[in-house]
Amino acid sequence: MSEGLPEGYPRLAEADVVLRDGTVCRLRPIKPSDAEAIHRFHAGQSDESIYLRFFAPMRQLSARDVERFTHVDYRDRMALVATIRGEIIGIGRYDRVTPDSAEVAFNISDHYHGKGIGSVLLEHLAAIAQERGITQFVAEVLPQNRKMLSVFSDAGYEVSRRYEDGVVSLHFDIEPTAQSLSVRLAREHRAEAQSVHSLLHPASVAVIGASRRERAIGHQLLKQILDAGFTGTVHAVNPEAGEVLGVDAVRSVRDIPEHVDLAVVAVPAPQVPDVVRECAEVDVRSLLIVSSGFAEVDEEGDRLQREVLRLARDNGMRVVGPNSFGIINNDPAVRLNATLTPTIPGDGHLGLFSQSGALAIANLDSAARRRLGVSAFASAGNRVDVSGNDVMQYWIEDERTHAVGLYLESMGNPRKFSRIARHLASTKPVIVVKPESGDFGSPPGHAVRRPKVKPHAFSAMLNQAGVIRTENVHQMFDVAQLLLHQPLPTGRRVAVVGNSSQLTALSADNAAARGLQVVHGPTSVRTEATAQEFRQALDAAFADEQVDSVIVCFIPPVGALSKDVVGAVRHASRRSDKPCVATLLGMRGVDVDPGDLVTREEDEEGAGHPQRAVPIYPMPEEAVRALAHATDYGRWRDKDRGEPVTRTGIDRAAARAVIERVLAEDPDGRALTTDEAHELLAAYGIDLWLRVEVETADEAVAAAETVGYPAVVKSLSPVVRGQSYLEGIRVDLTDADAVRRAFEGLDKRLAPMDANYLVVQRMAQPGVSCVLSTIEDPLFGPVVSFSIAGAPTDLLEDIAYRIPPMTDVDVRELVDDIKSAPLLHGHRGTRPVDRSGLEDILGRLSLMSDDLMELASVELNPVMAHPDGISVLGADIQVATAQRRIDPGARALS
Structure with a gap:
């Protein structure tokens, strides 16, 4: 006790x-x-x-x-x-x-x-x-x-x-079934989406800490709420003022005569816990804490932050912040601007999420300058409760949001992010800016577990979920303005049209470098060409049945860009269902006000077509990069994402019995013995070949008689493992004398390096030596990886990753994602390996890692893949006391 x-x-x-x-x-x-x-x-x-x-x-x-x-x-x-x-x-x-x-x-x-x-x-x-x-x-x-x-x-x-x-x-x-899992996730989605809906659609807002001092945060928040024309009721809480900005003030939220949906808190950090208690007494639904001075400052601030979270959750409330920049809902039925900036983008269809307050200002400013309308915006601040995952749940159902952009300085629950983002991305583009960091370092105030996996596991997770990753905010908006205002590309074939041969060539080179296929052009009209000539060239590109997307680049010969040229691009684009990106000198953004997008335009024949805005970029590289991202996303949207991995012949009770027996003997965990590894893997239908540890030549001969001939003698020392093929192994040993000579030779050679840790095993059929692994990561949970043994793994880090639960398509792509995958497919005339057998074991490994949190790591190495099957020759398995996963098997907030 x-x-x-x-x-x-x-x-x-x-x-x-x-x-x-x-x-x-x-x-x-x-x-x-x-x-x-x-x-x-x-x-x-x-x-x-x-x-x-x-x-x-x-x-x-x-x-x-x-x-x-x-x-x-x-x-x-x-x-x-x-x-x-x-x-x-x-x-x-x-x-x-x-x-x-x-x-x-x-x-x-x-x-x-x-x-x-x-x-x-x-x-x-x-x-x-x-x-x-x-x-x-x-x-x-x-x-x-x-x-x-x-x-x-x-x-x-x-x-x-x-x-x-x-x-x-x-x-x-x-035992979870596909149906029970679907029900659980659907319920989680509806509940969390509803909690964010309540936050973004309040009928009444109270600004706690509303000051009469103009430069005070509470004063600015109240002013922005009033100036935006919030459609609900607004209350000011200030114990020392009778009114603020024309709003009657009360001493406490308890004195407000009506129910309060959202409390905007702008008081010094030490006072926040008492404010939360007062809000709990009157059943406030949600808290937006703009106050700073919490975990981003010192240990006392961290203690206050944890106290605030516990108070809020114990009393049924959701919290945005602390240290949040605020929230925006541009819905005309709400018109909520609870931020510290008076300049916000107009109403539109882009959902924005940012953690940093400073970057939130940059994001909103950039969207406004590009004429990108925003549906809703949230800044998580220290992200003590409401996170990007919660807001994505809301955006899945929000009809006003057509694309989503997230700036993530850290990620507290990537496993949950992966499955929510996959759900959202199946109908709406999800664009993420996540700064590159070798250690996933998080800003002050963000509670994040430190991962063990390599950083590119994060990129693999985003790819698996269909998320578009960009390097910075500018690139995020480059992609957003295309995806919001143009149809998705249906293929990789592009046309390039311009009025400069150098510019069209540059565009075509960029397109090819990003995996797009230039099938029309590059076509360059003369520099002095009229808008009508340019329009004819564009019409020809759009009319080409071999073209999926059109890249336009235009440099005005003299002076400012002609409105006729912009009109020609707009006209050609709106007559086609193919996406278009344009490079026009000195311009960035969209060429019409987003409010016009719902109108219709009559062409010469009198047919009505929905009006679209053309995304404009100052340089070809930016236009092509955005188009390549959109094309990759369109391909992901269209592909079969498969069915959840299932396998027959799995005995979960037997596997758990092995784990519990080991941890009962060693509560801190340890490596499994060879027999324990055999038993655990067998429970998941994975056949681990017998190998016998030997210390003498006589033991080696006896072991060879047990495993059968032909046999191999090899060292398991990391000093020689994966080195030159004959450095630590002797193969094709057909009798006792051969085994004895092999053992004595290896023992003599490797003893000076303390690498004479030798085993005897039956010789497997030659093939491609692979490494199949899983690790229970503190941040990601289970992570499955695949690679080719030797230099591709050890030197080149040519390793593919996936996050369970996986689909059969995830498993297939896990094998295909490594650069050395051609070795499996019949390289230089060899026969292809048994892909189905390899994928079967990967699927079983993913299920095992998802089921058993106590599996700290599993490495199947070597796994010999050959045309007639798969041989699992070695396994190193480490178990440890289970730690709570950030995204457990039942619904829970992090």
Whole structure:
């Protein structure tokens, strides 16, 4: 027992969860000290609810009942409570009835029905039960208890029912299925999207710290809210003023006569916790904390930040900030500018997210100068709660947002980011600016775990999710102005048209360098050509059936750019369904006001066509780069993204038994023995070839008789592993004398280097030696990698990465992504290796790494891929005590 917690209390089971209505509740294991809270909870329930739960009119619980409810062993008997403001609003429990099944039951407060609490408790209990070897839940429910029956039926499990003696008996396997996973993610999406919707669509806003001093932050925030024409009600909180900017001021948020949806907090950091408590008392939904002086400053600020987060979540609130630049919602029905800048882009279709306040100003200014309209904007500041993941959940459903740009200085939950971004990118472009950093260094105030994987694993994750990564803000807007105002390219074939042979050649070279195929041109009209001649050349490019996109570049021969030229580009573009990018001297942005995009234009034949804006760039490189990004994204959108990886012949219980046995002996973890590695991999259908460690020539001969001839003797020392083929290995040994000579020769050569760690193994069929690995990364969670053994891995770092859960397409692309992949496909006349066998093992490895958090690392090396199959010749596996994943198997806020 520690810190007053009962023995065995599982801290990893604690979680904050967003409910269906966007509020937050706390889930935690039950404790003996909850006895009084259980009595209060029960006393607040209706007679009907009590009967439905206990099948009897138990108006009061006995002391014996409460003791049984609150005293559990957290393994065979487990109970979770859901709380808001410290009060229990829901209870879920299971009791093991057989080695692999448990009876599950729930009790939800009458005041909180319809918020999805039962579903959340079921998800978390199922995840905990699986870790304890339970594979099936059973339950008994009265037939009139439709709400509880729906909790089970709507969870995505295959539920069997039997009606007997007036009770519905249910049983179902709790191993996640494609359907149950889909249900969980859909519920998480709806809840988190609703919480951000409440934040961005408040009916009432209170500015706490609204000052009469013009340069004060609170004064500026109130001014921007009023000047933007916020459609709801605005309140000023200032204990020393009667009014601020014409708004009546009150001493505390508690004195506001109506409910407050959003509290904008601009008071000194030490005062913020008290402000949060006051907001909790009057049930404020969301907090925007602009105040600085938190974790970005010192340890005391970090303590304050953690206190604010705990207070907010314990009281059901979401928090943006602290140290946030603010939020914007340009929806005409809201018109909210709760930022520190009066100059914001007009209403449009680009969603923007930024962590840094300084960069937020740059982002908004750049969007405004380019005439890019913004639908909504959020600055996370220290990102204590609401993050880019939450805002992306909102943008998935927001009809006003057509593309998304995110500036990420750090990433707290890349695993969750990957799956949300993949969902969003399937319908709307997601453009990310993430500064390159060898150690993923985060700015002050951002709580980020330090990763173990190499930085390009992050890029692989973005590619897997269909995210467009750019190097800076300018490039982000270069891509955004194209994707917002032009159709997606349907292919890589481009036409290049201009009035300068040098400029068109430069554009064509850039296009080819970025993987685009120049199939029309480069065409250059004469420098003095009229707008009509230029227009004819453009029309020909757009009319070419072999062309997917058109690149235009024009330099005015004398003076300013002719409006007729801009009109010619606009006219040609709007008559076609092919995207167009234009390089026009001295211009950047879009050529019409975004507000005109909904209008229609009549051409000479009188046919109506939707009007589009042409994205304009000052240099060809920028135009081509944006077009290449858009083309790659269009290809990702169109491709088959596959089905979730599944494999037969997996015994998860057997694998978990191996892990638990090892950690029971060595709680800090260790490397698995050869026998343990065989047992673990076999549970996931991976056949590890037997290899025998030997210290003498006689042992080597005996081992060869065991594994069979032809045999190999090789060193496992890292000093020689992956070096010259004959440096640490002797192959094709067909008898005892050959084995003896091989052992003695290697032992003599390698002993001076202390590299004579020798094993004997049956000789595998020749092929391509591969390395298949997974690591449990503190930041990313499980990361699967693939490479060719030797120099490609050790020297060139030619390694591909993917983040589970994976699809069959992810697995295929993991193999294809390495530069040395041609070695697998029949290089220089060799036969191609068994790709399906290789992908099968990678899929099994991804499932194993996703299932078992205790797997600190797994390296299958060498894995010999040959035309007739795959041979796994070696495995190094390290296990360690599980740490809570940032994105666990059940819904939870980070």
